[in-house]
Amino acid sequence: MVLAGGAVQRAQAGEEMKIQAILVWGTDEPKPPEGKNYKPLDEQIKKRLRALKWKNYFEVKRIDFTASTGAPKKVAVSDKCELDVQALGNSKIEVVLYGKGKEATRVKGVLPKNEILVPCGDAPNETAWLLVLKRMD
Amino acid sequence: MDDKAQLKLQAYLDGELPEGEARELATGLAQDQEAAALLAELRQTRDAIAGSEQVRALPESREFYWSKIQRAIERAEAPAPQPAGVSGWVGALRRFLVPVTGLALLVVAGFIATRGTGEPTSSLETAVSDPGALVYRDYSAGATFVWLSYPAEDDNAKQDDEALFD
Numbered sequence: 001m002v003l004a005g006g007a008v009q010r011a012q013a014g015e016e017m018k019i020q021a022i023l024v025w026g027t028d029e030p031k032p033p034e035g036k037n038y039k040p041l042d043e044q045i046k047k048r049l050r051a052l053k054w055k056n057y058f059e060v061k062r063i064d065f066t067a068s069t070g071a072p073k074k075v076a077v078s079d080k081c082e083l084d085v086q087a088l089g090n091s092k093i094e095v096v097l098y099g100k101g102k103e104a105t106r107v108k109g110v111l112p113k114n115e116i117l118v119p120c121g122d123a124p125n126e127t128a129w130l131l132v133l134k135r136m137d
Numbered sequence: 138m139d140d141k142a143q144l145k146l147q148a149y150l151d152g153e154l155p156e157g158e159a160r161e162l163a164t165g166l167a168q169d170q171e172a173a174a175l176l177a178e179l180r181q182t183r184d185a186i187a188g189s190e191q192v193r194a195l196p197e198s199r200e201f202y203w204s205k206i207q208r209a210i211e212r213a214e215a216p217a218p219q220p221a222g223v224s225g226w227v228g229a230l231r232r233f234l235v236p237v238t239g240l241a242l243l244v245v246a247g248f249i250a251t252r253g254t255g256e257p258t259s260s261l262e263t264a265v266s267d268p269g270a271l272v273y274r275d276y277s278a279g280a281t282f283v284w285l286s287y288p289a290e291d292d293n294a295k296q297d298d299e300a301l302f303d
Binding site: 047048050051052105109114115117118119 | 264265266267270273275278279280281282283284285286
C-alpha cells in the first residue's frame with residue numbers, strides 16, 4: 001500500500017500534459033481584417049465559447065506543446081505575447097502571460113481532460129482575444 | 138403628491154384604512170384638489186375593472202379550500218409515529234449508529250478528496266494574480282474563462298486591430 005502510494009506520488013511529480021493553445025480573435029465582424037488569413041474557429045471549440053457574446057471567432061494561431069512539472073515551457077503565441085506553462089501535478093497548470101516582454105498576469109487552474117481553460121480579455125474595437133488551452137492527452 | 142400619500146389614498150378607497158385615518162383623509166380631501174382628483178381616477182379605474190373581471194368560482198367554499206391546505210401542512214409537519222413493536226434498545230442503537238455512520242462517511246469522503254481519485258472534475262480552484270480578473274465557469278461546456286484586464290485600456294488606445302495578434 002505504501003509502495004503503491006509512493007508510485008502514485010512519483011507519477012504525479014513527473015506529470016506531463018499535452019496541451020494545445022489556440023489564439024483566437026473574437027469579433028462581431030464577419031471577416032478577419034484585410035490581409036489577415038485567420039480561419040474560422042473549429043465549430044466544436046466555438047460551441048464551448050457560447051458563454052461569450054461575440055458572433056464570430058477566428059483562429060489566429062495554434063500551437064501544440066507539452067508542459068511538465070519540471071521547468072516551465074515557454075510558448076511564443078505572437079511577437080508581442082508569450083506564455084510560460086508549467087504542470088503542477090493532478091491536472092493543475094500555471095500559465096504566466098507575458099506582453100511585450102513583461103509579465104502581464106498569472107493564471108493557475110485545473111485543466112482536466114476534455115476541458116478548456118480560456119484566459120481572455122478585451123481587444124480594440126470591441127473585440128476580444130482568447131487563448132484556448134485544451135488538454136490533448 | 139408622494140408615493141406614500143398615493144398608497145394611502147388607494148388604501149382608503151379599498152376600505153383598508155383604520156377609521157381614524159380614513160376620517161382624517163376624507164376631511165383633507167376637501168382642501169386637496171390633487172388628492173381628490175386622484176381618488177376619483179382610482180375609483181373610476183376600480184369600477185371599470187370590476188365590470189370586466191371574469192368571475193372564477195371555486196368548486197368548494199373558500200374556507201374549505203384553505204382548510205384543506207392547512208391540514209396538509211399540519212400533516213407534513215407532524216412527526217412520524219414510532220413503528221409498533223420497536224423496543225427501546227433498538228431505537229437507542231439506531232440513534233447512536235446514524236450519526237456515527239454519517240461521521241464515518243464524512244471522514245472517508247475527506248480522505249478521498251485530499252488524496253484524489255484521479256481526474257479532478259472541477260476547475261473551480263482557479264487563481265489569478267490580476268486583481269481585475271473575472272473567472273467564470275461554464276459547466277455544461279466544460280470551459281473556464283478567465284477574463285483579464287490585460288491589456289490595459291491605455292495600451293488599447295495605442296494599438297491597432299492586429300497588434301495584439303502579430
